[in-house]
Amino acid sequence: MxxxxxxxxxxxxxxxxxxxxxxxxxxxxxxxxxxxxxxxxxxxxxxxxxxxxxxxxxxxxxxxxxxxxxxxxxxxxxxxxxxxxxxxxxxxxxxxxxxxxxxxxxxxxxxxxxxxxxxxxxxxxxxxxxxxxxxxxxxxxxxxxxxxxxxxxxxxxxxxxxxxxxxxxxxxxxxxxxxxxxxxxxxxxxxxxxxxxxxxxxxxxxxxxxxxxxxxxxRMAANVKQMLVDCSADDLLLFRTHPAYYRSLPTELAKKMYEISENGGSRDETAKLMQGTVGMRKGMLEGDLAGGYISVGNGITxxxxxxxxxxxxxxxxxxxxx
Ligand SMILES: Cc1cc2nc3c(=O)[nH]c(=O)nc-3n(C[C@H](O)[C@H](O)[C@H](O)COP(=O)(O)O)c2cc1C
CATH class of the missing domain: 3.20.20.70 (Aldolase class I)
Structure with missing residues (x-):
């Protein structure tokens, strides 16, 4: 082509x-x-x-x-x-x-x-x-x-x-x-x-x-790179927050934010847990699968x-x- x-x-x-x-x-x-x-x-x-x-x-x-x-x-x-x-x-x-x-x-x-x-x-x-x-x-x-x-x-x-x-x-x-x-x-x-x-x-x-x-x-953490390879778009958790939505691989924090969002919780609540991009730093740079989130697109499949x-x-x- x-x-x-x-x-x-x-x-x-x-x-x-x-x-x-x-x-x-x-x-x-x-x-x-x-x-x-x-x-x-x-x-x-x-x-x-x-x-x-x-x-x-x-x-x-x-x-x-x-x-x-x-x-x-x-x-x-x-x-x-x-x-x-x-x-x-x-x-x-x-x-x-x-x-x-x-x-x-x-x-x-x-x-x-x-x-x-x-x-x-x-x-x-x-x-x-x-x-x-x-x-x-x-x-x-x-x-x-x-x-x-x-x-x-x-x-x-x-x-x-x-x-x-x-x-x-x-x-x-x-x-x-x-x-x-x-x-x-x-x-x-x-x-x-x-x-x-x-x-x-x-x-x-x-x-x-x-x-x-x-x-x-x-520079993404090695354990997160491996997770990226092992997961597909089906594993991603989408949640409401500010300004609109984020999606993450299923870390402990992401599961919490997803549940809040699914149960009609407020966007302020998920935004507070995300701590802006601090949660991204923890999850993606430091490889902290408990306290961080991993923001990626649907192309991971x-x-x-x-x-x-x-x-x-x-x-x-x-x-x-x-
Ligand atoms: C971890 C992560 C952080 C991002 N941070 C920013 C940012 O700070 N500023 C920005 O303009 N776009 C940001 N983006 C969006 C990207 O520049 C780009 O538009 C997006 O990744 C394209 O979609 P894809 O991830 O499916 O390839 C970010 C994307 C990812 C995955």
Whole structure:
């Protein structure tokens, strides 16, 4: 099969595959490995860290150090999200950091702000736009403001889930028909068939989180990597929380949150137990299957082994190999 995409040329990469930001689960070595393998690596919140920061300044300086590490490990493009915390006060310092450090690609994952888009455009930085709740209107507005690529994220994804339970197939089709810029699909994509399916629906690339966790270079705890291989989407527990839903592999904490949610408990209650992404750090980074949760997408059924980042990308992108 021969697939076409404008994305490699636009972003300066070999293959139209982006490794999405993942709280706690990225670091410079992993991100550089993705970029060196021909995809686009992306740092995420708490990249390279094992403990929460104590100030906004520390967030920025930690991220600056991690960006510099990536640059020392690869000459290839990589990306950084402009919103790495729910704290809106960090958006401007993150914008300035990304521009100062000449990060090649930015993920705009915040409100559609014309000045923010303009600042990155003026600095020659490529823009990927990804809404948490993808709509035709926001995709069109991002295109108008100058986004280079837009991500259509379905409810099958890992991480913070969209408010509406619309799967990756429906979202991709809807958004690909609405904009002229290339669309990447996100949510549940973990094998070659998934990549081909997204392209059949009009996508020109794939934006993947979970499948990249199942690689040697990812910093996820070894026991959790094994759990990822052993489980299927059928094992995932979906629960209501803030802002909408999360899903997790069946840890003790996840079972508790699932039960609260199933029995009509409040979203405040599950949110309190999650402790924001602290529960993710415990579960995924520290491998604490009692006190943490493991946020992954529905694509885990397709994950059968732990591979190198290169082997994963070569497998997913075989239709693009020269
Ligand atoms: C553990 C985990 C943490 C995530 N954290 C973030 C985040 O901090 N910011 C963000 O924009 N997206 C985050 N995401 C979403 C991913 O960037 C991406 O959209 C998603 O993983 C795609 O779906 P998939 O996991 O099914 O491939 C996270 C995903 C996972 C699995």
């Amino acid at each position: 021969k697939l076409q995409s404008r994305i490699p040329e636009i972003l300066g990469i070999r293959y139209p595959v982006v490794q999405g930001a993942m709280s706690w689960m990225t670091d410079a070595a992993f991100v550089a490995a993705v970029s060196n393998a021909g995809g686009l690596g992306m740092l995420g919140p708490h990249a390279g860290q094992t403990a929460n920061p104590t100030s906004n300044e520390e967030v920025i300086e930690r991220m600056r150090a991690e960006i510099r590490k990536v640059k020392s490990l690869t000459g290839k493009p990589f990306a950084v999200p402009v919103m790495i915390s729910e704290n809106p006060a960090l958006i401007v310092p993150m914008r300035d950091l990304i521009i100062e450090e000449r990060v090649p690609v930015v993920l705009i994952n915040v409100v559609l702000d014309a000045d923010l888009f303009r600042a990155f455009k003026d600095a020659g930085i490529k823009i990927i736009y990804r809404a948490l709740n993808p709509t035709v209107e926001s995709a069109r507005e991002a295109e108008r403001l100058g986004a280079d690529v837009v991500v259509a994220t379905g409810f099958d994804e890992g991480g913070t889930l969209p408010d509406k339970e619309i799967g990756t197939f429906a979202v991709t089709t809807h958004i690909a028909q609405a904009v002229g810029i290339p669309v990447m699909s996100a949510g549940g994509i973990a094998d070659l068939a998934g990549v081909r399916a997204c392209f059949a629906l009009g996508a020109e690339g794939v934006y993947i989180g979970t499948a990249f966790l199942a690689t040697h270079e990812n 397709q994950i059968k082994e732990i591979r190198s980042v290169q082997a994963l990308i070569d497998d997913l992108m075989q239709d693009f190999a020269a």
